[in-house]
Amino acid sequence: xxxxxxxxxxxxxxxxxxxxxxxxxxxxxxxxxxxxxxxxxxxxxxxxxxxxxxxxxxxxxxxxxxxxxxxxxxxxxxxxxxxxxxxxxxxxxxxxxxxxxxxxxxxxxxxxxxxxxxxxxxxxxxxxxxxxxxxxxxxxxxxxxxxxxxxxxxxxxxxxxxxxxxxxxxxxxxxxxxxxxxxxxxxxxxxxxxxxxxxxxxxxxx
Amino acid sequence: xxxxxxxxxxxxxxxxxxxxxxxxxxxxxxxxxxxxxxxxxxxxxxxxxxxxxxxxxxxxxxxxxxxxxxxxxxxxxxxxxxxxxxxxxxxxxxxxxxx
Amino acid sequence: xxxxxxxxxxxxxxxxxxxxxxxxxxxxxxxxxxxxxxxxxxxxxxxxxxxxxxxxxxxxxxxxxxxxxxxxxxxxxxxxxxxxxxxxxxxxxxxxxxxxxxxxxxxxxxxxxxxxxxxxxxxxxxxxxxxxxxxxxxxxxxxxxxxxxxxxxxxxxxxxxxxxxxxxxxxxxxxxxxxxxxxxxxxxxxxxxxxxxxxxxxxxxxxxxxxxxxxxxxxxxxxxxxxxxxxxxxxxxxxxxxxxxxxxxxxxxxxxxxxxxxxxxxxxxxxxxxxxxxxxxxxxxxxxxxxxxxxxxxxxxxxxxxxxxxxxxxxxxxxxxxxxxxxxxxxxxxxxxxxxxxxxxxxxxxxxxxxxxxxxxxxxxxxxxxxxxxxxxxxxxxxxxxxxxxxxxxxxxxxxxxxxxxxxxxxxxxxxxxxxxxxxxxxxxxxxxxxxxxxxxxxxxxxxxxxxxxxxxxxxxxxxxxxxxxxxxxxxxxxxxxxxxxxxxxxxxxxxxxxxxxxxxxxxxxxxxxxxxxxxxxxxxxxxxxxxxxxxxxxxxxxxxxxxxxxxxxx
Numbered sequence: 001x002x003x004x005x006x007x008x009x010x011x012x013x014x015x016x017x018x019x020x021x022x023x024x025x026x027x028x029x030x031x032x033x034x035x036x037x038x039x040x041x042x043x044x045x046x047x048x049x050x051x052x053x054x055x056x057x058x059x060x061x062x063x064x065x066x067x068x069x070x071x072x073x074x075x076x077x078x079x080x081x082x083x084x085x086x087x088x089x090x091x092x093x094x095x096x097x098x099x100x101x102x103x104x105x106x107x108x109x110x111x112x113x114x115x116x117x118x119x120x121x122x123x124x125x126x127x128x129x130x131x132x133x134x135x136x137x138x139x140x141x142x143x144x145x146x147x148x149x150x151x152x153x154x155x156x157x158x159x160x161x162x163x164x165x166x167x168x169x170x171x172x173x174x175x176x177x178x179x180x181x182x183x184x185x186x187x188x189x190x191x192x193x194x195x196x197x198x199x200x201x202x203x204x205x206x
Numbered sequence: 207x208x209x210x211x212x213x214x215x216x217x218x219x220x221x222x223x224x225x226x227x228x229x230x231x232x233x234x235x236x237x238x239x240x241x242x243x244x245x246x247x248x249x250x251x252x253x254x255x256x257x258x259x260x261x262x263x264x265x266x267x268x269x270x271x272x273x274x275x276x277x278x279x280x281x282x283x284x285x286x287x288x289x290x291x292x293x294x295x296x297x298x299x300x301x302x303x304x305x
Numbered sequence: 306x307x308x309x310x311x312x313x314x315x316x317x318x319x320x321x322x323x324x325x326x327x328x329x330x331x332x333x334x335x336x337x338x339x340x341x342x343x344x345x346x347x348x349x350x351x352x353x354x355x356x357x358x359x360x361x362x363x364x365x366x367x368x369x370x371x372x373x374x375x376x377x378x379x380x381x382x383x384x385x386x387x388x389x390x391x392x393x394x395x396x397x398x399x400x401x402x403x404x405x406x407x408x409x410x411x412x413x414x415x416x417x418x419x420x421x422x423x424x425x426x427x428x429x430x431x432x433x434x435x436x437x438x439x440x441x442x443x444x445x446x447x448x449x450x451x452x453x454x455x456x457x458x459x460x461x462x463x464x465x466x467x468x469x470x471x472x473x474x475x476x477x478x479x480x481x482x483x484x485x486x487x488x489x490x491x492x493x494x495x496x497x498x499x500x501x502x503x504x505x506x507x508x509x510x511x512x513x514x515x516x517x518x519x520x521x522x523x524x525x526x527x528x529x530x531x532x533x534x535x536x537x538x539x540x541x542x543x544x545x546x547x548x549x550x551x552x553x554x555x556x557x558x559x560x561x562x563x564x565x566x567x568x569x570x571x572x573x574x575x576x577x578x579x580x581x582x583x584x585x586x587x588x589x590x591x592x593x594x595x596x597x598x599x600x601x602x603x604x605x606x607x608x609x610x611x612x613x614x615x616x617x618x619x620x621x622x623x624x625x626x627x628x629x630x631x632x633x634x635x636x637x638x639x640x641x642x643x644x645x646x647x648x649x650x651x652x653x654x655x656x657x658x659x660x661x662x663x664x665x666x667x668x669x670x671x672x673x674x675x676x677x678x679x680x681x682x683x684x685x686x687x688x689x690x691x692x693x694x695x696x697x698x699x700x701x702x703x704x705x706x707x708x709x710x711x712x713x714x715x716x717x718x719x720x721x722x723x724x725x726x727x728x729x730x731x732x733x734x735x736x737x738x739x740x741x742x743x744x745x746x747x748x749x750x751x752x753x754x755x756x757x758x759x760x761x762x763x764x765x766x767x768x769x770x771x772x773x774x775x776x777x778x779x780x781x782x783x784x785x786x787x788x789x790x791x792x793x794x795x796x797x798x799x800x801x802x803x804x805x806x807x808x809x810x811x812x813x814x815x816x817x818x819x820x821x822x823x824x825x826x827x828x829x830x831x832x833x834x835x836x837x838x839x840x841x842x843x844x845x846x847x848x849x850x851x852x853x854x855x856x857x858x859x860x
Contacts, residue, residue, distance in 0.1 A: 019408045020834055023491030024269045029411040032271070032490060036483045039275045040517040046283035047522025047558070051529075051551055053287060054294040059546070071231070078227045086220040089262055093216070136537035139546045146532060146540075150525075189262040196254045200230055200247040206240035271490070278518055285606060286522060286558060292618035293550040 034183045038190045041154075045194055048150065049201060052143045056205065062140040063206060068131060069144070073124045074203045077117055078195065084113035085192045092185045095178050103174065103181070107166045110188070114159045121152055144202055151198055154191050158184065219261040226254050323413035324827055328420050329399035330720070335420075336391035337794070339382050339427055344787045346379040351744075355773075355780035357762040370459075372761035373442035378430070380445025381467065384567070385474040386427050388701065391709050392570040393478060393516065394423070397485045397509040399720060403818035404506050406494025406835045406857065408828045411487040419481035426473030433466035441467035444759065446556055448615070449541030449549045453533040461534060468531045475520045475527075482513030494817065494857070496837035501856065503816045503841040504580075504587065507594060508573025512566045515601050519562035526555035550616055557608035565604045567701060569597070571668075571708020572639060575661045577841070578715050579643055581814040582658035583650025584852050586842035589642040596635035596642075603632040613681045614688040622681040629679030636672060640665065651845065651852070655812070656730045660711035663738050664703045671699030674749065692752025698745045706737060710793070717800070718807030722823040725804060729796040736789035743782030747775040813853045816841045820860045835860050 023032065056062055091106035128134075128141070135145040161184045168174040174181070230250040233243060259265045265276065322328065345363075352359075353367040360366045367375065398416065402409055410416045433440045440463040443452035447467070455461035489510050493502070529540040530552065539545020541552045580587045587593070609617055609625040617625075643665060652658065674696040677683045687693065710733075717725045751772045756763065763769040763776065810819040817837070821829050835857030845852040 019492050020406070020495050021491055022493035022495075022497065024271055026267070026269060027271070027491070029487050029491045033412060033415075033483060033487045035268070035272050035275055036486055036517070039279050040479055040483070040521060042276075042279035043282050043518055043521030044524050045521070046279060046286055047525035047555055050283060050287040050290060050522075051294070051525065051555070054290050055548065055551075058295045071234070075227070075231050079224060082220065082223050082227060085258070085262065086216060089216045089220075134536075135532060136539070136545075139539060142529075142532060142538035142540055146528060146538075150528065186263055189258050192262075193255045193258050196251050196258065199227075200251045204230060204234050204243075204247045206238075206243040279521075282518060282521075282605060289606070289609070289621065290551070290554050292620045293554060293616075294548050296618075 028179060030179055030183050031186070034186045038186070041190065045150075045197075048147055049197060052147060052201060055139060055143065056201075059139060065133075065138065065140040066203065066205060068128075068133065069203050070124050070127055071203055073120050073127075074199055077120050077124075078199050080113050080117045080120065081192050081195050084110050084117065085189055087113065088185045088188045092182045095174070095181045100169065100172075100174075104166065104169045107162060107169060107181075111159055111162050111166060114155055114162070117155060118152060121148060147198055147202070151191070151194055154194070158188050158191055161187070215261065219257055223254055223257060226250050226257075321417060323409070323417045325398045325402050325410045325413070325416060326720070326825060328416050329395050329397075331420050332390040332394040332398060332423070335424060335427060336387050336395065339386040340391070340790075342431075343379055343382040343387055344790065346375045346382070348784060348787055349375050350379060351780040351783040353761055354763060355776045357764045367761070369761040370439075370442060373444075373759070374440045374463075376759055377441050377443060377445050377447075377467075378434075381430065381471070383701070383705075384445065384563070385471060386423070386430065388567045388705050389474065389478050390423055392567055392705055393509070393512050394419070394481055396505065396570055396574060396712055397481065397513065400716065400818060401485050401488055401506055401509055402492070403719075403821060403825060403829060404503050404816050405489060405492065405497055406817045406830070406837060407488060407492035408830065408834075410484050411492055412484050415480055415484050419477045419484065422473045422477030422480070426470040426477065429466050429470035429473065433463045433470070436462040436466060438463055446560070447530065447552075449530065449533065449547075449552050450543065453530060453541040453547075453549075453552075455534060464534045465531060468527050468534070472524060472527050475524055478513075479517035479520050482517040485510055485513045494835050494837050496857070497817075498837075500590075501837055501840045504576035504590075504593065505570075505573040505816075508569040508576070508597065511573075511597050511601055512569040515562045515569070515604065516566045519559045519566075519605065521559075522555045523559035526552050529555075550612075553612050553615055554608070557611045558605075560611060561608040562601075562604045564697075564700065565600065568668075568704045570712075571664060571704040574712040574715070575664055575708055576643065576646075577814075577816065578657045578661045578711055579646050580842045580844060581715075581812050582653045582655060582661075583647060584653070584844045585646070585650050586844060587642065588645035588648075590842065593639050593642050596638040600632060600635035600639075603628060603635065607632055607679075610679050610681075610684065613684045626679060626681045630676060633672065633676055633679070640669060640672070653812075656725075656727060656734065657711045657715035657812075659731070659734055660707055660714055663734060664707035664711060667699060667703040667707060667738075667741065671696060671703060674699060686755075687752065689757055690752040691748045691756050691758055694758050695745045695748035695752055698748075702741060702745070706741070710734075710737075713797070715812070716818070717797070718811055719818055719821075719823050719825070721801050721804075722807050723800050723802070723804030724807050724811070725800045726796050729792055733789060733792040733796065736792070737786065740782045740786035740789060744779050744786055747779050751775050751779075810855075813851075815839070815843060815853055815856050817856050820855060820857060830860070833860065 021029075023029065087106045087109040091103055091110060094102035094106055125145075128144075133141050135142050161180075165174065165181055165184060168177065230247050233246050233250070236243070238246065265272065319327065349361055349364055349367050350372070352361040353372050358366070398410070401407075438455070438460045441447065441452070441458070441460055443458050443460075443464070447464075451457050452464060455464065458464060489502070489506060529538070532538040533540050533542060533547075539547040541547045541549045543549065576587050576593065607625060607628045609621050610629040613622055613625075674692070678687055678693060678696055714725060714730055717723075754772055756769050756772050760766070760769075763772070807823045809821070809823060812819075817835050818825075820835055836859045837856050838858055839854055839856050841856055843854045846854065
């Protein structure tokens with residue numbers, strides 16, 4: 001860090017207050033912030049999934065209850081989320097190439113698939129309610145609704161962020177905050193990783 | 207990394223992820239003994255998570271700082287699960303028979 | 306945000322300001338208001354314990370169920386709505402940007418959201434007083450099965466509001482902590498390498514990172530407790546196949562790092578104040594940082610010492626006793642480095658320094674008494690007694706009051722551009738020190754005598770009659786302690802507008818915030834950012850005319 005540095009504004013424009021950027025060169029404040037957010041969210045899901053894993057180990061009878069889950073809807077949801085994540089990545093690279101109409105297309109597809117995931121989840125919930133499985137009917141169902149509920153809330157949060165970006169894309173003001181598409185992609189991939197662990201834990205364990 | 211190679215990379219990663227997701231569901235229908243099924247399903251899940259982390263989230267090209275920030279939650283997850291066992295699982299000798 | 310010319314309306318300047326200094330003052334104001342509320346509850350608790358079944362002035366009879374509610378709310382308010390805002394949020398918001406030479410936080414709008422989350426949490430908690438069934442009454446730790454269903458605790462909406470207000474406080478502090486981490490890493494002034502960052506910033510950062518890595522499991526536990534209360538699930542109800550110990554583990558996995566989150570800011574401020582008023586570098590900059598990292602690592606594997614007597618599996622008692630005793634080593638190193646920093650110092654006996662010495666003296670008692678509680682065998686006798694109450698007041702109170710006030714007295718002129726009245730400050734210090742020790746020192750004796758905490762009417766138990774006089778003594782000192790805080794309130798309110806004008810650097814200190822005006826304008830540094838050339842502790846360098854040398858010479 002040479003000290004003859006004049007007070008030139010070397011701060012990535014539009015990312016925050018003008019000032020001297022002292023972080024690692026390949027990193028922006030936004031990316032560091034989202035990674036830190038993901039780290040603290042992982043600890044949250046660690047508490048949640050850790051508790052479920054341990055309770056699941058001492059309740060072998062939960063395996064039968066797990067079979068009552070709609071495996072096809074769960075698998076479909078896994079695929080939907082994978083496809084949505086794929087479009088998210090395409091949107092990020094489209095933003096990097098300034099292909100505006102591709103950005104709009106892929107962002108809309110990501111959002112649509114996100115809502116479709118929630119739709120399938122709602123369908124699954126109603127199916128469980130019809131079979132008389134409510135959060136209060138036993139430990140497995142309490143954990144099932146809690147964990148998938150918290151995950152769905154994270155998806156909803158992601159959809160809000162994606163909606164804002166799509167709105168900016170249509171108004172052509174995305175350019176000033178184009179870094180945020182990649183950041184939302186980071187968050188969306190994290191939500192994908194949570195489901196990658198949630199799905200086998202709930203549906204596939206023997 | 208020019209975006210054309212990025213697009214094809216995303217395509218391959220997506221294909222691999224879909225294949226792994228379907229294979230983990232397939233394992234269930236093999237009716238393996240309890241423990242082997244759990245281990246197989248979890249190893250597929252860890253592979254998928256690794257793929258998403260390193261390919262989609264570009265963890266590979268991040269600096270040491272991000273590695274440190276990301277390793278801490280997994281260490282805490284391990285501490286949490288291991289040290290909860292005696293109480294939540296009423297740790298006793300026959301606890302191992304559950305696996 | 307950065308150009309100073311635009312005219313800000315009252316709303317955007319004071320209420321929804323994204324200026325880190327205004328947000329810091331909002332946190333300070335919120336913590337003072339909640340401290341008054343928490344202090345009033347402390348008075349009620351002490352009154353009921355000393356004079357059972359005698360109506361307390363200004364409140365009336367503190368019946369046992371009200372007593373339980375007051376104890377729960379006293380704990381929750383003092384930790385999450387006084388400790389966290391006053392120690393973790395207020396100094397971080399005001400001094401992290403100023404001490405590293407930044408214009409504002411990395412995410413100003415997120416910083417705004419962080420305050421209003423804590424504010425909403427405080428409003429929810431106060432609202433829970435008035436809901437049917439009254440506020441929550443299961444102890445600030447909220448152990449199930451008592452707290453997990455309304456048919457046991459008799460409180461349904463109060464518990465739900467309590468959980469929601471805690472969730473708000475958690476989101477606010479972890480979002481704030483994330484903001485501080487990104488700011489320190491990416492917004493340091495030119496020349497401010499990591500080894501030139503002052504101790505206050507390091508400890509505030511350590512506090513923030515410890516918080517947002519430990520809060521996750523408790524948020525999961527809070528959702529489980531909320532579902533137990535509202536939707537009849539059985540996470541923590543043995544009758545429904547739940548595991549009450551799971552809550553205790555999830556709570557204390559967060560709970561113990563949380564007490565260090567409250568303690569670190571006081572240490573950081575104390576170290577910087579130490580350097581300024583002894584006119585010499587602190588002893589062992591790297592040793593202190595290493596011990597802090599060691600302490601944070603250990604703090605994640607000590608939590609079960611809170612649970613030795615609540616059904617913890619005996620297999621865990623020994624390992625957690627060992628880690629608990631181990632963690633006193635890094636803290637001992639830090640405290641002894643502070644003592645070593647006093648040696649050969651040209652000490653200026655000024656208020657911030659005296660408050661800091663008060664912090665050192667009282668905290669040491671708290672730290673040492675923790676070692677008894679840390680070993681399972683001794684804890685079997687001491688757990689749940691007033692010894693524990695005295696221990697944690699001797700650690701939290703010095704951190705929040707003595708450590709926090711040393712920061713306020715040190716930087717008040719920087720925050721408001723006016724100086725505090727020194728005589729009132731000294732009076733406030735002397736009275737607080739005397740009455741704090743008067744209140745809590747006898748509680749060690751009462752605790753060792755076996756008196757259990759959280760008992761509304763000790764006269765009901767013949768074996769506690771021997772402590773009646775001690776309890777009355779503590780209550781009188783507690784009332785005097787609370788009353789003496791009025792001096793401080795008057796001092797800050799009066800000096801804010803009528804105190805003598807402050808100069809930029811009244812204490813000839815090296816760190817960067819003393820180069821900004823008092824109070825610093827929007828954007829802190831005007832046109833030119835400071836270019837850091839020295840480290841924060843270059844005091845009394847041999848062969849130099851002045852005994853201090855500011856970190857940046859270009860302003």
